[in-house]
Amino acid sequence: MNRKTLALSAVIGLLAPVLAGCGGSDGGSGGEAIVVGTTDQYIATDEAIAPLDPAAAYDTGSWNVLRQTIQTLMHVPRGGGKPIPDAASKCAFTDRANESYRCTLREGLKFAGGDPITADDVKYSFERVLKINDPSGVAGLLTNIDTMESDGAREIVFHLKTPDATFPYKLSTPPAGIVSKKDYEPTKLRKGFDVSGSGPYTFKAEVKGDTVTKATFTKNADYTGELNVQNNKVELQPFTDADEMGKALDSGDIDVMTRAMTPEQVESMVEKPKEGIQLTEMPGLEIRYLGFDTDAPTVKEKAVRQAMAYTIDRGDLVTKVYGSVAEPLYSLIPSSIATHTNSFFNKYGDRNLTKAADLLQTAGIATPVKLSLNYTTDHYGEATAKEFETLKDQLNSSKLFEVSIKGTEWKSFRPNQIKGDYSVYGMGWFPDFPDPDSYIAPFLDKDNFLNTPYNNAKLRGELIPQSRREADRSAATNTFSQIQDIVADDVPVLPLWQGKQYVASRDDIAGVEWAVNSSAELLLWELRRGPGAS
Incomplete structure (x- = not known):
């Protein structure tokens, strides 16, 4: 499936790159898009008809699509720490018992395409996950919510069944993402690979049969939030095995190689660095x-x-x-x-x-x-x-x-x-x-x-x-x-x-050390092409 207050001081500040051959190179995917390889597979089946619906998805690969596209009230900042507002302008517990949590939405918040987002949309999105209650278990992140009330267009209050100091973190996860009533039915999953929201990117999948062959993330001009998007387009390229992904990196067909590299690939890059490719080790x-x-x-x-x-x-x-x-x-x-x-x-x-x-x-x-x-x-x-x-x-x-x-x-x-x-x-x-x-x-x-x-x-x-x-x-x-x-x-x-965890990349790609956090979340908005990459 990242402070003193959240018990991860042991990993904060450890995002240091281990460079394996950082020489000059004309390689890379070329063009506007940064191409990221993964061995995650995105497949729709009779038993999993909606692999990218936030009310059902509960695996790292699917969440890595949703985090780019479906905006959440809160967001864990670069390098970890307490969650900070993203779709919200502010959020806080309003009682000492940690049972009542109030959020105020940002002004001008809207879905990709321009429709405004209100507190009612947030309430609808949470209710939808709880009503569907998919067998994946993802609704369990929200089941401690007792009631919700929207106060005007921008205020929403969550009343919890029991105290939960971790609730701000749960508001940063994909099932807490804000979706549109026009695109997501209240009690049915959205079949296939269509995804829409108010996140930093819009999404388009190329599909063959029941499988995604390429996913394209394009910068969302309507995004209003905390994130600073460093690129205009990222393509996510699935591979059936890590060896093929490694060959694509060597040839310059992809720019970044993420999960899951094999132990042999990592050891080879450490022992025999390749010119033009850097290996980044992360907690x-x-x-x-x-x-x-x-x-x-x-x-x-x-x-x-x-x-x-x-x-x-x-x-x-x-x-x-x-x-x-x-x-x-x-x-x-x-x-x-x-x-x-x-x-x-x-x-x-x-x-x-x-x-x-x-x-x-x-x-x-x-x-x-x-x-x-x-x-x-x-x-x-x-x-x-x-x-x-x-x-x-x-x-x-x-x-x-x-x-x-x-x-x-x-x-x-x-x-x-x-x-x-x-x-x-x-x-x-x-x-x-x-x-x-x-x-x-x-x-x-x-x-x-x-x-x-x-x-x-x-x-x-x-x-x-x-x-x-x-x-x-x-x-x-x-x-x-x-x-x-x-x-x-x-x-x-x-x-x-x-x-x-390790990420390998062409040496003209910067931001790699921030593009995967300790929870293996892809933060594609951190990637950029240009000087300072190596």
């Missing part, structure tokens, strides 16, 4: 984990999930598959965010087969436990297949498990996972917003992203609400520690690793 907040359908017979017993936690060797996994671009993770909350604790390491260490065997024997579970591990072949990068081969080898070599693996394309994998077709599955996560809550609620709270049957009453009824009451997020450290310990004991998810 990353991506995590990878195994999720469980805790109602599935094979993993319903907590002892099975705990035994897997004893058996998997994260260090070995990272070394064999990802090398220096990742590091082991022992909690849902990554180590780069304050409030992180090594709860899984404290409880399980790394690969203790004796304890795993004893645990299964005590629980009366016959071994080897037969499991199928499911992963997506085309969403998180090419290394995912090797990662699951390594996990299979680790589990099977213990003689405690008999594991098979199965890869599925994302267009089918994600709907299958939501429906509960997989007992064990691999997923990745970028935070919805830069706060520890965004690593907890989407997995454990009601209406969560995973649609998991796991329901811990203490987490949902006490600890998660308690963590949101603290405006000073560091004051919630003890609460988050308790949450992480419960997760380590129950193992509804099993954290594996956290990653760094």
